Amino acid sequence: MSIQDKFSKLGTDNAPGQEVRQQSSDLNTLLRGETLPGVPVDFSHGDVDAFTPTPGAFEIFADGVRRGGQQAYTEYRGASRIREELAGKLAAFTGAPVDAANGMILTPGTQGALFLAVASTVTRGDKVAIVQPDYFANRKLVEFFEGEIVPVRLDYMKSDAAAGLDLDQLEDAFRQGAKVFVFSNPNNPAGVVYSEAEIRRIADLANIYGATVIADQLYSRLRYTDVAYAHLRATGINPANVITIMGPSKTESLSGYRLGVAFGAPKLIERMEKLQAIVSLRAAGYNQAVLQTWFSEPGNWMDERIRLHQAIRDDLLKVLRAADGVEARAPQAGSYLFPRLPELAVAPPDFVRILRLQAGVIVTPGTEFGPHSANSVRLNFSQDHAAAVNAVERLVELVGRYRA
Amino acid sequence: MSIQDKFSKLGTDNAPGQEVRQQSSDLNTLLRGETLPGVPVDFSHGDVDAFTPTPGAFEIFADGVRRGGQQAYTEYRGASRIREELAGKLAAFTGAPVDAANGMILTPGTQGALFLAVASTVTRGDKVAIVQPDYFANRKLVEFFEGEIVPVRLDYMKSDAAAGLDLDQLEDAFRQGAKVFVFSNPNNPAGVVYSEAEIRRIADLANIYGATVIADQLYSRLRYTDVAYAHLRATGINPANVITIMGPSKTESLSGYRLGVAFGAPKLIERMEKLQAIVSLRAAGYNQAVLQTWFSEPGNWMDERIRLHQAIRDDLLKVLRAADGVEARAPQAGSYLFPRLPELAVAPPDFVRILRLQAGVIVTPGTEFGPHSANSVRLNFSQDHAAAVNAVERLVELVGRYRA
Incomplete structure (x- = not known):
């Protein structure tokens, strides 16, 4: 091309x-x-x-600036102190262990995480299953890396009991050779949450076909009354084949700080860090400090x-x-x-x-x-x-x- | 690959x-x-x-946070108000006009700018002239996009009158089909500055062979006594074929804010913005405010x-x-x-x-x-x-x- x-x-x-x-x-x-x-x-x-923004975010940023060089220059994957603190919170939230040292990277926004995750799993000619409709960057990223999109329909109007993913189409995509599946949960734009049955089936199919799944859970904290939420990474999927992406840009209104996090398979996180080193070096050092407010909001x-x-x-x-x-x-x-x-x-x-x-x-x-x-x-x-x-x-x- | x-x-x-x-x-x-x-x-x-860091950097960041939504969410290429202010300063510094609306993008660090510039000009199989030695990301970026490196030697020990670029080798590279030349001036790691004759010859060769030049001028403000500096973009090169990269991370010690800027050919800046939209959206909104201190340091x-x-x-x-x-x-x-x-x-x-x-x-x-x-x-x-x-x-x- x-x-x-x-x-x-x-x-x-x-x-x-x-x-x-x-x-x-x-x-x-x-x-x-x-x-x-x-x-x-x-x-x-x-x-x-x-x-x-989350109360205290600016003050903790200011502390970061005062901390000086050690906060300005971190490992490309982010400051270890902040990763360690965050790993426990994310493990508790998602219901599966998070490896702070080798299984996590801080990124400039969840967009940064998504870019690195796709770049680390998709290359020219690779088939990638993409939900329709879903966040537009999923499609654009696959196209940028010259992957081939295999669409999977989400019939979000069908029933209130599930998001409406066409699981047969997803299996077809894997059968045709799709090696990666990217999806957002809750779905962006429709706001629907995948049912536990859907998530379990996604995990099973990924395991059967050895596919990698990139789960964008950016909005998974802002859930309305009585909505159950199943975290893919805690649902029996091979941990070597899943990357979960989150960040405090939306619900927490911290978008102006550009912070995101990807966690999961160490082999993929390692690739993501190598790439981040030439893409933007790291999430802005002082800004990383703001992640300390995350999952620690007041009352x-x-x-x-x-x-x-x-x-x-x-x-x-x-x-x-x-x-x-x-x-x-x-x-x-x-x-x-x-x-x-x-x-x-x-x-x-x-x-x-x-x-x-x-x-x-x-x-x-x-x-x-x-x-x-x-x-x-x-x-x-x-x-x-x-x-x-x-x-x-x-x-x-x-x-x-x-x-x- | x-x-x-x-x-x-x-x-x-x-x-x-x-x-x-x-x-x-x-x-x-x-x-x-x-x-x-x-x-x-x-x-x-x-x-x-x-x-x-530059005095006042933190305070102007704090002002950005107070400004709220309009500072948090900017165009992908950065806030127009900040671009406009910066364009005049960069035009004065480099000696050639800068188009704030269409010829400039703010990025997460100069690394972000370099990534976008290479990604916007190099694709699989393209020959790219790279200086040896030069900043390691130049080589890695070309390899990541599956370009073919054509090395050009910098004999920085040869003479104090020039940086020591082998201009014949550069012409050979262009003759062999290199469409892009990436170099840092002053050179990273050697700290040598290209002479005006070298810069003029680079411009002439780029014009003759229709090559695009990415000039990383990250350190061009920190010049020692009696050192003359020629800005490539002001030296007769076709403006459609040059991108200049700078940022306040080094001399100004603002690395913790991750800020950079690329300016030059609108066609390439447009590509860079499209790509930034899926790489990291934008340089962190609040952080962009800190660019107002740049080229406006006290006394x-x-x-x-x-x-x-x-x-x-x-x-x-x-x-x-x-x-x-x-x-x-x-x-x-x-x-x-x-x-x-x-x-x-x-x-x-x-x-x-x-x-x-x-x-x-x-x-x-x-x-x-x-x-x-x-x-x-x-x-x-x-x-x-x-x-x-x-x-x-x-x-x-x-x-x-x-x-x-």
Whole structure:
């Protein structure tokens, strides 16, 4: 593949946060009616001014700066002191041991971990099973490393009892030779959590076919009332074949510090560290200190954060479900809503741009997450509650205005 | 190339900062004499406790945190406000315009910039001209992307009037089809600065052969008395074919914030941003704020910093040159010394480990920088002055003890 082709596939024009680089001059002929007033809401990512970073994060960063050279320069895989402290917490959370010395790497955000994990397992021509829909970087990473994507469908609207992964298709993918399976749990964008039966079957299939699984569990702490969560790494999968990725960027609103962690198979972690050495050296040294706040939040801070998100979720679902032709499954975890919109008179990408222009509402187009999601949009509802409700009301109004 | 081969080439055991992961149990049979007392010095990187970060860096970071969401989430290429401010400063420093909107990207460290630049220009089978010796990541990055290295010799001991690049070999490399040339100026590890004639010839050759040049100018601010410096980007090279990389990690001691910048050809910067979106999203948002201190240091802070480094350089050179069989060219910029040691009775990698064990002195082995540098070691002399002098005295004593 030529380098031109490689990069032309790597589009970011519709990626969250990149809207400022779009032109909108050609939309005028499509517009219907007036602009809707209201507080602009950027649903492409969470609002860390509405849900602020973990208390004490800045102070512990400041301590890191005071610590000087030993905090600025760490092993490429991150400071051993911080890894050791974190390993115990992650083992407790996921229900399986974590090897701080050899089975863990700190990265610049979970994006950094995902990049290193895919780069360490996928090379030209390798078949990789990817869920549709799922986080757009999964697909882009496999394409960048010239792997071949074998899609596995997630029918997240089918039943509330499971995420809806087509397990037969997953087995087919392994049978066809897929050596790696990458998925996010809870699913990004749909917010659905894989059932224990699904996770057990994924583990069994990975064991049978000797496949490596990269489990992106970025949102696995923000779980709503009565949602059970099965950690793949604690479900009988061969520990040499699984990498789990987490980080404090979302629920904990620490994205501005760019921190993530990957843990699992030492052989793969070693590759990831070798690569990190030439990609970015390490997660910023002072920032690593902030990981000490993780899983050590004060009192019932996390419970309260979950409660507030659940309340926003419920209110947004009411607005969406009251709208003619809009379908939405309730997310079980995380802060993404992925409603399916009815047929519109304008193309989905144009509707997304119109939303921004006429309603001050930024969403991420469904096409970013898979080829069958053109009629859906993703909303990160970690926002000011009232502003989010009003913004979704405007979205619904424009859906009505632009219906086919 | 299999993924095993790809990663087995990516060794980091001898990389700076990774010494803690080495075993030393097998050295005992080689040891001669007693351990030398003295303050341990880690010359593998600068000591940010001896030369502390730019005044005000932490406070401006704190302002960034207070700014909240708009500082945490920026475009992948970095906050436009910060890019705009920086573009003027970099244009003034390098003597050619910088396009803040389309010709610049902020990255996690200069390592991040170098990774993205190589990834955006080199793909499988591409020939890439690489200087020997030069920064080890240049070689590793080309190997990772399965490019083919065409070495170009730097005879840095030849003359004080030039860095010593073999320009005929460079032209040969281009003639053989090298499409990219990567080099650091000042050279890492040798600390030599390319003469204006060398830079002009590099520009001419790049123009004639249509090659892209990635110029790593990380240390270009720390220049000693009466050293002239020619910026490649201001020397007639086709602006569509050059990327310049800088950052405040070294001279300014801001490595703990992981900040770098690449500027130049918009087409390449665009690729770099697309890739950054799946590698690490962005340089940590809050950290980006710290770039506001760059090129805006108080009063004569930078002059004083240069003066102090020059004094250390001169004292270390005296110790090294007084030692029998040790050769060292005076670095013209940056804080690296790259002395050539005489033949020893132990293999060079063992000597490096012995130095650590018996003298408390950590250096980076010359083999990291090229195949012809096995007898050299690199010292980053941005250290406490007295401790550095004593450490180099211990190094010299062990050279004597282990001579062949």
